[in-house]
Amino acid sequence: VFSSKENFPHLPGVQYTVRVDLTEPVEEERDPPAEDDALVARLRAGDREALGQIFLRHANPVRRLLVSVMGPSDEVEDLVQEVFLSVHRSIAGFRGTARFSTWLHRIAVNTALSVLRRPRRAVAVEPEDLDRHSDRASGVDTAVLVRERVRRLYAILDAMTPKRRVAFTLFELEGRSIAEVAEMTGVALAVAKSRIFFARRELVKRAREDAYLAPLLDELRR
Amino acid sequence: MTDDTRHSRPGKPLLGEVRDALHSSAAMGPARLELEKRRLLARLEAAEEVTAVSEARNPRTRRWLVAAAAVLLALGGAAMWRVLDEGERARVPVALAGLWRLSEGDALSSGSPARVPGDRGAKIVWPDQTAIWLGPDAEISLAPPAAALVRFRQGRLLASVRPVERGGSFRVSTPAGMIVVHGTAFSVTGDSRRIALRLYEGRVTFEHAGKEIALTPGSELVMEHGRSPEVRKVDDMGVLADLMIAERTAALAGPPVPVLGTRFEMSPIDIVVTRPAPAGLDETPPERPSKRRPKTAKPGGASGLAEAPQGQPERDLFLDPEIEAIEVKAAEAPGDEDPAPLIEPMIQKGRYPACVDAADAYLEAHPGGVYAERVQFLKGYCQTRSGNLKAGREAFETYLVRFPEGRYWKRVSDILGE
Numbered sequence: 001v002f003s004s005k006e007n008f009p010h011l012p013g014v015q016y017t018v019r020v021d022l023t024e025p026v027e028e029e030r031d032p033p034a035e036d037d038a039l040v041a042r043l044r045a046g047d048r049e050a051l052g053q054i055f056l057r058h059a060n061p062v063r064r065l066l067v068s069v070m071g072p073s074d075e076v077e078d079l080v081q082e083v084f085l086s087v088h089r090s091i092a093g094f095r096g097t098a099r100f101s102t103w104l105h106r107i108a109v110n111t112a113l114s115v116l117r118r119p120r121r122a123v124a125v126e127p128e129d130l131d132r133h134s135d136r137a138s139g140v141d142t143a144v145l146v147r148e149r150v151r152r153l154y155a156i157l158d159a160m161t162p163k164r165r166v167a168f169t170l171f172e173l174e175g176r177s178i179a180e181v182a183e184m185t186g187v188a189l190a191v192a193k194s195r196i197f198f199a200r201r202e203l204v205k206r207a208r209e210d211a212y213l214a215p216l217l218d219e220l221r222r
Numbered sequence: 223m224t225d226d227t228r229h230s231r232p233g234k235p236l237l238g239e240v241r242d243a244l245h246s247s248a249a250m251g252p253a254r255l256e257l258e259k260r261r262l263l264a265r266l267e268a269a270e271e272v273t274a275v276s277e278a279r280n281p282r283t284r285r286w287l288v289a290a291a292a293v294l295l296a297l298g299g300a301a302m303w304r305v306l307d308e309g310e311r312a313r314v315p316v317a318l319a320g321l322w323r324l325s326e327g328d329a330l331s332s333g334s335p336a337r338v339p340g341d342r343g344a345k346i347v348w349p350d351q352t353a354i355w356l357g358p359d360a361e362i363s364l365a366p367p368a369a370a371l372v373r374f375r376q377g378r379l380l381a382s383v384r385p386v387e388r389g390g391s392f393r394v395s396t397p398a399g400m401i402v403v404h405g406t407a408f409s410v411t412g413d414s415r416r417i418a419l420r421l422y423e424g425r426v427t428f429e430h431a432g433k434e435i436a437l438t439p440g441s442e443l444v445m446e447h448g449r450s451p452e453v454r455k456v457d458d459m460g461v462l463a464d465l466m467i468a469e470r471t472a473a474l475a476g477p478p479v480p481v482l483g484t485r486f487e488m489s490p491i492d493i494v495v496t497r498p499a500p501a502g503l504d505e506t507p508p509e510r511p512s513k514r515r516p517k518t519a520k521p522g523g524a525s526g527l528a529e530a531p532q533g534q535p536e537r538d539l540f541l542d543p544e545i546e547a548i549e550v551k552a553a554e555a556p557g558d559e560d561p562a563p564l565i566e567p568m569i570q571k572g573r574y575p576a577c578v579d580a581a582d583a584y585l586e587a588h589p590g591g592v593y594a595e596r597v598q599f600l601k602g603y604c605q606t607r608s609g610n611l612k613a614g615r616e617a618f619e620t621y622l623v624r625f626p627e628g629r630y631w632k633r634v635s636d637i638l639g640e
Contacts, residue, residue, distance in 0.1 A: 048266060052259045059258060060249050067244050081262050088266060146243045153240060172234075173241045219234040 036100040043091050055084050058101065062108045068173040069112040069166055071154030079115065083108045102183065109166060109184045116162035149212045156206045156213075160199060167192055168199035337361045338377065343467055352392065355380040357467040371395065376413035380464045383407075383424075398445035399430030408437075409464040412445075419443040420456050420464065462606050462614075463637045469611030560593050565600055574608035577601075595621070599630045602637075 036057070042050035062083050066076050086107050094103055157165045166185060170176045171192075176184065182192035204220050207213035250258065337359065338344045344356040356362065360377025372379070372394045383392050383403045394401040397414040406424025410417060419428060421437040428435040428443055428451075435451060437443055442460065444452045561584040568577040581601035585594060598621045606614030618634045625631060 048263060051266065052263055055259045055262055056255055059255055063250065064245055068241070072244065077258075081258070081265060084262055085265060143243075146239050149236075150240050150243050172237055173244065175241075216236050216240075219237050 037096070040091065040094065040096075040100055043088065051084060051088050054087065058104055059084070061101070062104065065105060065108050065170075065174060066112055069109070069169045070115070071157065072150060075115065079108075079111055083111050086111060098183075106184050106186065109170070113162050113166055116165065145212070149216070152210055152212050153203075153216075156203055156210075159206075160202055164195045164199035164202070167195035168203070171196045336363060352383045353381070355467045357463075374410055378409065378411040378463065378467050380409040380467050381407065396445075399428055402427045402429060409460070409467075411460070411463070415447045417445045418460065419445075420460055422456075459633055459637065462603060465606050465611055466615060466618075466637050469606075469615050561597055562593070562600075565597070565604075569600070569604065569607075572607075574604040577604035578608065578610075578613075595625045595628045595630075598624065599628070599634065602634065606637075 036054070039050045039054050039057075043054065059080055063076060063080050066079050066083075067073075070076055070079070083104070087104060090107070094100070157169070160168075163185070167181050170181045170184060171178065178189060178192050178196070181196070182189045185192060185195075187195075200220050203213075204217055207217055207220065338356045338361075343358065344360070346354050346356075354372065357378035357380075360379055361375040362377075362379065363373045363375070364371070371392075372381075374394050374396045379394070381394070381403070383406055392403040394403065394410060396410060396412070396417045396419075398412075398417040401408070401410065401419060404425045404427070406426055407422040408424075408426055409420045409422075411420075412418050419426070419437065420442045421439055423439050426437055428437065428445075430445065430451060435443060435453070437453070440456050441453055442456045444454070446452075561580055565577050565580050568574070568580065578601055581597045581604065584591065584597045585601070588594060591597075598617065602614050602617035602621055605611075605617050615638065618638055621628060621634050622631065622638070628634075
């Protein structure tokens with residue numbers, strides 16, 4: 001690990017300390033966009049194996065994104081495949097004005113949206129015993145507590161409109177900026193912002209009634 | 223990833239925990255990635271093949287597909303879908319919203335409709351030996367979990383379902399309602415306008431418009447659009463047709479075809495019997511025979527002619543020049559006697575092999591006899607009912623070839639699924 005002070009071009013005069021962890025490969029260096037461009041060209045030429053290479057390069061980020069949006073779900077495996085099949089079908093329409101990965105993630109978001117728009121069976125979340133909750137919250141079994149929190153969070157998200165859910169999960173769980181959320185969902189910045197706002201408000205309202213989620217309230221309000 | 227800008231939002235440790243919990247097992251290792259990559263490429267290949275099939279309507283590609291179909295036909299008369307392993311989820315490219323035509327070795331689709339080619343049959347076997355047989359052009363889809371729900375859309379489906387626990391976990395949805403199977407042998411035929419459900423063994427219930435109709439073995443439920451459900455005895459012709467589906471797939475692995483219709487009384491065969499014209503037809507106008515004769519008719523005894531109202535000429539059958547020609551020919555063939563009085567009691571008593579022998583004896587003695595058409599039909603019927611499905615099929619096919627204008631032609635076509 002080393003540190004160095006850098007000047008950020010978009011913030012002249014401001015210095016940041018940048019830490020680079022050399023124990024893990026840096027994605028940008030390992031997967032330069034130029035390689036994507038070459039693979040896209042091959043795929044356009046009908047080389048099926050190019051899709052396999054694209055899959056190897058991008059499947060994990062796409063999977064992470066889908067997990068964030070869909071939550072713990074058996075569907076994710078198939079959805080990842082659907083995303084890359086869509087890439088194959090739509091590659092002729094990729095103009096190259098954006099980076100390939102941006103375009104790919106937009107496809108992933110649209111795939112998730114199409115699944116979320118289908119009628120789904122609501123997951124019943126039982127009312128929680130506060131005593132049990134306090135035992136767990138005391139740190140007896142943090143992993144179980146977090147898993148339960150995840151389950152309940154997504155039970156609330158299941159009841160939300162798919163657009164709000166996607167905006168919220170991309171922003172809060174995927175850590176995307178509002179600009180990125182807007183770009184990935186194909187809406188204006190203000191629309192993305194309002195979706196995140198209303199999703200948060202809905203979550204806060206529902207989380208108040210849930211002992212597992214109550215500790216999240218402060219974070220959701222920020 | 224080239225633009226992985228994910229990061230934990232500062233000051234939100236609990237949401238960070240949620241994110242970490244979600245993603246703790248999200249990343250696929252190299253081996254898993256490779257496996258998923260292969261699966262992706264296999265799906266891509268399958269999608270391209272099906273796309274090619276769906277382009278059959280395009281005249282430019284039809285010619286190639288006809289050639290491919292001919293090759294498939296030459297390879298065998300039936301398609302077998304891959305047997306599912308326990309808990310296996312069948313997969314098919316979801317992108318294929320259209321019809322999925324299966325060929326030998328294909329994986330079952332989950333959700334996407336699958337259609338059996340018009341010249342083939344198909345058989346699906348579950349790990350517990352539950353099996354369904356599908357006739358030509360049958361269209362179904364399987365729904366998860368574990369494909370225990372079969373969505374039947376059209377065609378003919380024969381099922382032998384292992385006894386299931388109380389409450390039932392095997393269901394067949396049809397355009398008219400849901401069949402809840404409790405361990406049984408049954409068939410369902412029809413399409414969105416008419417559904418006929420025949421129960422051979424065990425118990426099924428049919429859920430329709432919030433009501434449940436329970437069937438007993440030997441009964442048949444007919445649902446027609448705009449009409450009330452009707453329950454009646456199983457129709458004998460339907461049994462033959464069900465058996466013939468199974469015959470198409472008899473060569474395939476899996477459990478044998480269930481024995482159908484031996485433990486209950488079926489509705490009688492609707493046999494049209496014509497009486498040969500009396501000798502000297504050219505001198506005396508033929509009398510009009512009845513179209514039907516009771517199955518209990520005795521040899522040389524009561525006939526449609528004797529039962530006809532007095533004084534009325536019975537000519538309608540003789541108005542058909544074909545039949546008249548046959549009758550004339552019959553008059554020219556002495557010794558050509560109606561074997562029905564011999565054969566029908568055999569059928570009633572279930573002595574099908576004896577019936578086949580009698581039919582063979584007649585056909586050998588009178589290959590062009592006036593009764594040959596009906597006897598050929600009865601031979602096919604008895605062969606099928608005796609369990610010799612292949613011979614039954616051959617007899618029926620002979621019927622279709624020899625008697626293209628025959629009275630049972632449509633029925634035989636239906637039975638064979640032609």
